[in-house]
Amino acid sequence: MLSASDLADRLAQDAEAVCRHYLPAGRRAGNYWLVGDVDNNKGQSLYVHLTGPRAGRWTDAATGQFGDLLDLVRETCGLVDFRDVADEARHFLSLPQPEPVSDLRGDVSDASPVERPATERARRLFRITQPLAGTLADIYLRERGILRASAHGAIRFHPSCYYRDRVTGRTSSYPALIAAVTNDAGAITGVHRTYLSSGLDPNGVGKAKLDDPRRALGGLLGNGVRFRFPVDAPIPVIAAGEGLETMLSLSHVMPGMPIVAALTANHLAAFRFPSGCQRLYIAADADAAGRHGIEGLSRRAQEEGILPLVLSPELGDFNEDLRWLGPDRLTASLKAQLTPEDAMAFLPA
Structure with a gap:
């Protein structure tokens, strides 16, 4: 040796x-x-x-x-x-x-x-993660009202994920929620990391106290973190948005809807539509960058003959709606915004 x-x-x-x-x-x-x-x-x-x-x-x-x-x-x-x-x-x-x-x-x-090492690093990192259920990351999401995240293979946990301060160069490690970014074929092109506190905080599990507790690695452009996306099959209806927790909140009350988190406004605007897409629901984000992402994605959808429809939260975002208004109120709000056929197909009766 x-x-x-x-x-x-x-x-x-x-x-x-x-x-x-x-x-x-x-x-x-x-x-x-x-x-x-x-x-x-x-x-x-x-x-x-x-x-x-x-x-x-x-x-x-x-x-x-x-x-x-x-x-x-x-x-x-x-x-x-x-x-x-x-x-x-x-x-x-x-x-x-x-x-x-x-x-x-x-x-x-x-x-x-x-091939860019960033993609290789992302795939390697995801391979050494562990299933989400029962972990600190699972607790983090449950405290935000997202109770069934462990059903998604794209979400996993790393107990000691590498972190480098971009200013000082100092290195350390933190527990992290890891999400796989994939392309249309289901291949991992990148990962998204949410660094978490140790879990000893009496206020519950939260993001680590870092200047940038969320980081992405690898190829995000055109891709995203996908939930309930079939591979090699037409997908007529999807919902797309920026934040991971926002889109997991929608998936919580619409478990059958194919949903993607593009992670940033610019990446949302550049998301590549799956084959067979006819209707695209875009989860609204109230800030200026969010409006830019919605407008860019809507324009591209219309150019490709896809009907874009914007879903708006009652509070700041859909995770706030889920946490503070509850799943029944969120479901009722979405029912009023989906087409009747999609409401019947994707919302509980």
């Missing part, structure tokens, strides 16, 4: 291949690999030594982070336990490495593009 030092040395022997795999948004400049940060954003504040006695050592000049290539694997993959980092490094070292080709500038580039 290779030690941590041995693994780091093995990775450093082919530092450029490591960078191309985990940081493909970067580029080679002389004896360095330059990229924006460990999240693989474009830029050049993070640099990795590719040759010489410091091969594999890296520094992010913007945050002060530094380390060897094992640290880089940990950061880019969002791993916490060393065992997981070592397993990932061993997996990389077992992969056949493509022969690089030189471009006209003398830099080295791969002959074929590599």
Whole structure:
């Protein structure tokens, strides 16, 4: 079994291949690999030594982070336990490495593009989550009136999810509600994380006290967190909106309705309609960004011959309606807004 030092040395022997795999948004400049940060954003504040006695050592000049290539694997993959980092490094070292080709500038580039590590990281994270039922995330949702979330395979729990402060670069971990973002074919393209408090707060389980307790990772554009979506079948009626809890609240009282949470207003406006869609219910959000998302999605729906219909909450959002007005009042409100055939099909009698 290779030690941590041995693994780091093995990775450093082919530092450029490591960078191309985990940081493909970067580029080679002389004896360095330059990229924006460990999240693989474009830029050049993070640099990795590719040759010489410091091969594999890296520094992010913007945050002060530094380390060897094992640290880089940990950061880019969002791993916490060393065992997981070592397993990932061993997996990389077992992969056949493509022969690089030189471009006209003398830099080295791969002959074929590599899938963005963010999508790989999202899929890996979702694989190591656990079922929602009975977990802290289940309690978090139940305290918000969402009692049957564990019936949705797209919602799971991670007891110690990696978190990096974007300002200080400090890393830690928190329990988290994890939601899978999928495309039309049902393939995971990303994840959404809601970081939670430890559960010791006498006021109940809430979001962790962080500047940004909600984060997304991977490919969101056109995709979303889907509930009750059949795969490879026409879907004539759907409901779409932004927030996870908003759409879970609607699913709570309309359990048969295919529902999607696009997570932000911009992603809502860009959501790709499923085949066979005829009517689209859009869950309203009162802020300016929410109106932008509704208008953009409505316009695109009309262009494709789909009837857009807006669902409006009585309070600030549908989760507030569910919590403070109750499921019966929410059901009655929705019944007045759905078409008669959809009210009969998706609401309890």
